[in-house]
Amino acid sequence: MTGHSTRECRPLRFGIVAPVTTDMPTWRDQLRGLADSGYSTILMPDVPQWQPAPGPALAVAATVTDLRVGTWVYASPVRPAWITAWEAHSLSVLTDGRFEMGIGTGRPGIAEQLRELGLPATPVGRRSSQVREVITALRDLDGPDRHTPVVMAVGGPKAQALAAEFADTVNFVMPQTETRAATKQRVERFDNRRGAELALHVPVIGDSVAAFMAGPDTDPAAVRAADSLAFLPSDPAAAAEEIQRRREELGFSYFVFGAGVAGALAPVVAELAGR
Template identity: 40%
Template sequence: MAQKAFRFGVVAAAQEGGAKWRETARRAEELGYSTLLSPDNLNLPTPTASLATAAAVTTTLRVGSFVLASPLRTARAAAWEAHSLTVMTDGRFELGLGTGLPSMRQQAEELGLPYGNGQERLDSISETIDHVRRLDGDAHTPVMLAAGGPKARRLAGAKADIVTLAGGVLTTRDEFKAHVEEIRTAADGRDLELALNIFVVGEVVPPWIRGFIGVDAETLIEHDSLTMLRGSVDDMAAELERRRDELGVSYVSVNSAFIEEFAPLVERLTGK
């Protein structure tokens, strides 16, 4: 299968108010990032509002959910939000979907919704995609699936346009290669874009990121973690090209804490 050209996204939370969020969106576009991606959590502004705001102050920047958690809305409601964003952004929206973290059980309860077991959450994602396809008509909302487990990888291969390799932070290269094979097999020849999220650029893990991923820089380095990218710009560019060669990953997102540090790679590799 032919290699896809590189593109890059920024994962950011609109937690510091509208002015800061609009500034982030404009800066991401200015630096050449393809997408601004917003997480889904009841403690943050809803992605629908955040992404519509970001699209309104930019012209070419794509916006996406990273990712809508299936326990936090019904499949039909998620599809309604997604299609609405596709319409209101003139096709610049990408729908990211996932089954949600275990901590979202309480958030689902706050909304009066069932958290569900793993299969039920995956079924909700599948139904969301079906609803979006029906609502879109002649339009097409790109769907990204965060695929952590075998069932999610099979569903992603069968129905998604973009698949984010969502193993643990210490998942090995060989394990990721096996995951890609599962996804490709399920895709049965369908054209897919493979993606990977970078938590750390450089060799310093900010405390809040360490709290989220649960490991320090030394552990990431020891395990050759693909959630870290380090070295010179040349080194990092070569590593991203290696990941594309070995895994097919061409769409790379980075935490907004590193938006400036990562920008030279965006300039060098975008579209290549």
């Protein structure tokens, strides 16, 4: 059964997952370059011990540019719900409302990560409830005069139902070789009667695979051959055409890339951002 949908032609915007993988001066210069290229949002992954924690890193990023900042995305099983909500609310306050809380139930292999960190394993059936607890606590902390945008990474029916209720932006978690037709069905089934923004996580640009956005064994040729929306061509003109097609046919208006391709896609962003 097809879900309810409120489709509006939203202006295009573009985010970059930009973890701290270099020295700080180089990272700050990278962020300034993003601001000059028309990107809207600097995003930080939540992978313990791979890079600095997302909250402090984004607080620093918000002082370097006036771009929006956000988590892509908090892994709800890794920390208590209220602590996550408190950090998100604090970032919203400290950035004058420029923070977007991205949240999901964790990357593939989250159970192994929890064991390594000495944290209790969360049953799969309870993970959406953890996300709900975070969002509920965030809304309480925000109060009536603040609304921290919530970006939800969703896969199964429980997560999609929660996103239909709460999310400002929805990012569908799907296999990287899922076909365009299958993704279209996924989007059409989603109950988007509230008109949430639809985001697309694009880890493969040409032959480049973004760190922190896809696994090390990702095969760009296989992703491309599947006609997957996890792929965009590296040619700027072709990429711009495909981005507009995805908005017109499926409603995606927020596109997220890895920092390694930010420069290559800068002409696309300059042409399309805000249109």
